[in-house]
Amino acid sequence: MSVDKSGERVRRMFGEIAGRYDLLNHLLSCNVDKYWRWYTVRKVRPQGSSPILDVCTGTGDLAFAWRRKSEADVVAADFCHPMLVVGNRKLSNLSGSLPSEGRAGEGGAFRDMSASNRDGLLFVEADAQELPFPSDTFQIVSVAFGLRNISDTDRGLRELKRVCQPGGHVAVLEFSMPTCYPLKAVYGWYFRNVLPKVGQLLARNKQQAYNYLPESVGEFPQGEQLADRMRTAGLSGVRYYSLTLGIATLYVGKK
Numbered sequence: 001m002s003v004d005k006s007g008e009r010v011r012r013m014f015g016e017i018a019g020r021y022d023l024l025n026h027l028l029s030c031n032v033d034k035y036w037r038w039y040t041v042r043k044v045r046p047q048g049s050s051p052i053l054d055v056c057t058g059t060g061d062l063a064f065a066w067r068r069k070s071e072a073d074v075v076a077a078d079f080c081h082p083m084l085v086v087g088n089r090k091l092s093n094l095s096g097s098l099p100s101e102g103r104a105g106e107g108g109a110f111r112d113m114s115a116s117n118r119d120g121l122l123f124v125e126a127d128a129q130e131l132p133f134p135s136d137t138f139q140i141v142s143v144a145f146g147l148r149n150i151s152d153t154d155r156g157l158r159e160l161k162r163v164c165q166p167g168g169h170v171a172v173l174e175f176s177m178p179t180c181y182p183l184k185a186v187y188g189w190y191f192r193n194v195l196p197k198v199g200q201l202l203a204r205n206k207q208q209a210y211n212y213l214p215e216s217v218g219e220f221p222q223g224e225q226l227a228d229r230m231r232t233a234g235l236s237g238v239r240y241y242s243l244t245l246g247i248a249t250l251y252v253g254k255k
């Protein structure tokens with residue numbers, strides 16, 4: 001039976017763990033998730049001042065990484081309100097430490113959209129399958145550990161491509177399963193047996209977020225299969241980079 005990825009279930013599940021999401025993320029990955037985002041913003045280099053969009057942003061860690069790396073405005077979108085509340089709190093704490101303080105207020109691309117556009121970073125509540133942005137807007141559109149959660153993967157990919165500027169890049173960072181033995185067996189065992197129990201114990205949520213994780217990763221396309229789905233969505237020159245022995249993969253395509 002396939003995993004239930006209905007918007008309502010996914011939104012509720014992340015809503016329940018929002019307050020502990022960052023802690024669990026860093027703990028369960030031994031902080032390697034920070035390296036994966038660091039790698040992403042170096043591999044897909046922002047250029048110029050056109051805005052960057054990070055969808056399924058959660059508490060915004062990749063959006064913050066883009067903002068630290070470039071002078072461009074960054075929009076961080078997610079459909080789970082409690083995750084955005086945590087993200088906005090982090091933004092308030094960081095206020096002033098991001099590049100070009102006050103830039104958004106002086107003429108950043110999205111200054112009129114919300115009062116919470118501080119330091120060139122704006123959190124927006126939006127479904128990745130129906131983004132409230134005009135076509136051809138962003139120089140980079142990214143999604144980290146989120147595409148797998150979108151109920152219709154292909155519709156999500158088409159939407160990411162739509163809002164990307166011609167010549168711009170769509171970057172997908174996603175979990176994958178190592179393919180080489182014995183790591184495949186050891187990691188598979190950890191991922192299916194240890195991680196869900198520890199995650200569930202610490203998160204204590206009803207929607208079983210940490211059982212959902214290995215289930216959703218297990219049935220999600222990876223490697224060439226996901227690259228093909230990106231090509232079908234209309235992206236070209238799709239490449240992918242295996243990270244940390246294949247535990248995560250970064251996919252990059254051009255519009």
Ligand SMILES: C[S@@+](CC[C@H](N)C(=O)[O-])C[C@H]1O[C@@H](n2cnc3c(N)ncnc32)[C@H](O)[C@@H]1O
Nearest residue numbers: 014056057058078079080127128144146149150
């Ligand atoms: C595993 S978290 C990833 C958060 C963040 N990108 C990171 O790297 O930690 C997945 C996020 O995707 C969001 N999400 C899932 N489906 C979505 C959709 N259709 N539209 C917008 N956000 C969605 C969830 O609310 C959740 O915050």
